[in-house]
Amino acid sequence: MVNEREPLLAQRQNSESWISEIRAHEVARTAQDNEDYPIDHGYVAWMQVLGGFIIFANSWGLPNAFGVFQTYYVNTLMPSVDAASIAWIGSIQLFFTTVGCLPAGVLLDRGYLKSLIAAGTILEVVGLILTSFFKSFWAILFAQGVCMGVGSGLLAIIPVVILAMFFEKKRMLATGLASTGASVAGIVYTLPMRSLFIRIGFAWTVRAFALVILLTNLIAFLVMRLQRQYGSKGSDFGFHHFKDLPYSAFVCAFTLFVASSFVPFFFVQEYAIGLGVSKDMAFNLLSIMNAANIFGRFVPNYVADRYGGVNTLLPLSVACIITMCMLPLAQNLPGLIAISTVYGFLSGGVIIIPGPTITDLSPDNTEIGMRLGLAYLVAAFGGLLGNPLSGALKGHETNAVRNFSGVWFSGAAIMAAGFLALVITRWLKLGSVAAKGRV
Structure with a gap:
């Protein structure tokens, strides 16, 4: 039974009680002595960054x-379905992606890395294939929202946990690079x-997308590993972790950031089309935002390794709030490109820094998966409600600026609450709020 529950730790049965008591830095020091699993450098460690890059993607x-x-x-x-309703598909997908982090974190604490990658990949591929055949709202909500969301959830927490095992001094940077x-x-x-969509049709495009995910995830399956000394029986499930008040407050901030940070990603294309921008250029705006987001995912993380995740998130979140409030001022293509670029960069850190920050706030390495999973479970409700609620504030006038002002200000207000947390x-x-220190 032990081998089945803890397949990677079968040879360490006699030392389980000892391992379960040591701290994260002690696990890292022990792993440092193992030539196959060095910390902060080496081929194996950087292959985890490659695998994490794929899983993040x-x-x-x-x-x-x-x-x-x-x-x-x-x-x-589905032109007869309003935009706020369709946004529920993406929000349900994001919800299950974050909810799935809890069972995935528990299973990672017990050594089931390869099984999680395989199961998550299968669910994502099946969900996309079903989406390629479906044409109704509820069917696509199930296939793309639920099926793909659950599959993504089994994968989403893997890079954060694995990179926390292989990196200590460069943890934020490694996670930021992978998250690009x-x-x-x-x-x-x-x-x-x-x-x-125009050349080969929606169905075959989505099927090709499924094939790309299958092949790339296969690479991650082959290269990703667990530290040999990592974990024991894993942390027991329970909400007692929320007795750690700094952890609980940060989980609230994380939830509010998940609820708000994706709002421009969901609605900037529709806003641009409402302003008279061509559909092709509106599609490119999302790509511009994501291109800027790449640099925002490792530049702030480099700073966070030195000053701490919370200290870095404070100015980043303020800058994101200001940028979202400026979106109504972007009433032409140059303005949209400028604000999309700025927001894409700033939001990169807000999206990715919370994960490794939670690992820093975890006193015991054997509890990283559980504490991350609980945080993502709570944050899932932010992802579920944030975009549809903001989308529901969209007006129905002919003026796109007035229509979307409520959407942008809603996202900014939610992120402001995250800043307070x-x-x-x-x-x-x-x-003390003004005290000096890395946190």
């Missing part, structure tokens, strides 16, 4: 690419889709 990268589906569904496939996969996916997956996190951790 094929999990968190899918919401970044949903804008191209949103626009196609609204204008072509999500932004690259937003470019590589969306740019060809518009033309492919960050301030509380810092206060609880350091004893």
